[in-house]
Amino acid sequence: MAAPSVIRSFIAIPLSEPVRTAVLEIQNHLKKKLADIRWGRPETMHLTLHFFGDIDEEKLEKAQAVMVSIESLFPPFSVSLSGVGAFPSPHRARVFWLGVHSDRIAELHDTLSARLEQVGFACDRRPFRPHLTLGRSRSHALKAGHILSQEKDIVAGEMTVDRLVLFESELRPTGAVHRPCRTIHFTAD
Numbered sequence: 001m002a003a004p005s006v007i008r009s010f011i012a013i014p015l016s017e018p019v020r021t022a023v024l025e026i027q028n029h030l031k032k033k034l035a036d037i038r039w040g041r042p043e044t045m046h047l048t049l050h051f052f053g054d055i056d057e058e059k060l061e062k063a064q065a066v067m068v069s070i071e072s073l074f075p076p077f078s079v080s081l082s083g084v085g086a087f088p089s090p091h092r093a094r095v096f097w098l099g100v101h102s103d104r105i106a107e108l109h110d111t112l113s114a115r116l117e118q119v120g121f122a123c124d125r126r127p128f129r130p131h132l133t134l135g136r137s138r139s140h141a142l143k144a145g146h147i148l149s150q151e152k153d154i155v156a157g158e159m160t161v162d163r164l165v166l167f168e169s170e171l172r173p174t175g176a177v178h179r180p181c182r183t184i185h186f187t188a189d
Helices: 017-031 057-070 103-118 145-150
Strands: 006-014 037-039 046-056 077-087 095-101 131-137 155-161 163-170 177-185
Touching: 006 057, 017 037, 017 077, 017 095, 017 131, 017 155, 046 057, 046 103, 046 163, 057 103, 057 163, 057 177, 077 103, 077 131, 077 145, 103 155
Parallel strands: none
Antiparallel strands: 006 046, 006 163, 037 131, 077 095, 077 155, 095 131, 163 177
16 A cells, blocks of 8 residues: 655745735845845745645645635735844844734634644644744854844835635755645635
8 A cells, every 4th residue: 555645735825926026125135234044035935824744635635624614704904014033033043034914814823723723733832923934044043133123114015815825835956846736715704
């Protein structure tokens, strides 16, 4: 009997084209100030709500069912993307991010996580900090607090969140390739 195939996957919010363009401009601006960073490709960027890692097709179907179960619970809503920061901290920066601001995004994340847990998925217990990853340090943590404090007011704009996408992710030497498996559109009034 063949082993079940596994699919590396995650649920995310795709970015609008104007936000992608603004993110590229922000990255180009930060490249002048921060060295030794592997910058993300804007065409593959997204706002991750849940990363599954490698899951089998049965679990993938459960994830899709959960997505369908929440599409009528949320109307489309706006998020703004602004302010840069770093994880774990600006003074030990490994991951550079752009902030995502909205009252509804935490509610969406919490609803999605609760429903995924009900069908057997493990969910992260840390507080949800919505962000868009801009880049990662190639080697060691950087002391970037002085640079990031100068960029705290940087703005990428606003976009409407009107759908969720379940992506399949294939790791390649040139970077990850993300293919949409399932999309749901928010339909609440």
